């Protein structure tokens with residue numbers, strides 16, 4: 001079975017694409033087969049980091065029914081065992097994604113044959129991003145050591161968890177109303193972790209409470225602190241972990257810390273993945289992250305509601321929190 005790992009961030013420009021490509025290169029170097037998927041539709045740029053021309057059909061073509069499946073769109077890279085599924089090179093309209101289109105992609109991804117499938121996502125908490133993050137419980141959130149970026153990373157985690165709990169229940173249900181009301185009251189400072197939402201939902205059905213607890217416990221994303229510049233920056237991952245545990249009840253895994261290195265932008269200009277031609281602290285840290293990811297035993301996520309969605313109510317993301 002393949003392992004699907006979305007790479008997201010609350011704030012833009014923190015190094016998601018750089019990290020996705022280089023984790024792919026490192027995993028391929030460890031003998032794993034990897035497919036990198038450019039899901040930052042509307043702003044696809046993974047091909048540039050891989051030194052590949054943006055002229056192959058990709059996800060955009062699939063969404064525009066120019067391809068029957070995703071498998072046929074995968075192209076090789078210059079690196080053994082590393083493959084690429086392009087974004088929207090030929091169809092930029094793919095930026096307008098409907099719910100059923102996202103579901104079509106999410107259902108196809110597990111059919112791809114590889115050890116790892118890394119999804120490069122856009123930044124922020126909008127549905128087009130969060131909905132690709134939540135079906136896979138061990139996604140990665142990237143942040144940099146700046147207060148706004150850390151706060152955005154935290155908001156991303158909160159929105160992702162809120163939306164997955166919400167999407168577990170059917171449209172127009174009492175459960176969804178209860179969840180929305182819960183998030184309308186401020187979570188912070190109230191001492192209310194999401195476990196108290198589970199308790200509230202138990203009042204409708206005891207099983208709901210158990211399911212939501214399990215959702216919180218099995219939501220096990222990893223965090224990477226990128227572009228660190230001082231010793232103290234290393235602790236920010238731990239701090240984010242502590243606050244996510246305290247306020248949200250989730251176990252965030254601190255996957256690793258990457259330093260800011262001037263050579264990174266040069267490698268991007270040369271269009272050659274950093275890990276291919278550098279053996280230094282940064283490339284070792286990326287390899288360390290791969291080993292940590294490889295050790296995690298994948299957990300099954302709690303299924304989201306699979307019936308017809310009421311698109312109006314589905315617009316709620318938890319962004320009010």
Ligand SMILES: Nc1ncnc2c1ncn2[C@@H]1O[C@H](COP(=O)(O)OP(=O)(O)OP(=O)(O)O)[C@@H](O)[C@H]1O
Nearest residue numbers: 012013014015016017018123227259260261264265
């Ligand atoms: N560890 C690092 N050291 C130095 N520069 C870095 C590092 N990581 C990333 N960068 C630089 O940061 C810039 C943004 O990186 P990248 O495009 O990967 O971010 P992103 O999160 O994917 O952005 P977007 O949100 O726009 O998709 C790049 O120009 C890259 O050179």
Ligand SMILES: [Mg+2]
Nearest residue numbers: 016017040121
């Ligand atoms: Mg990017």
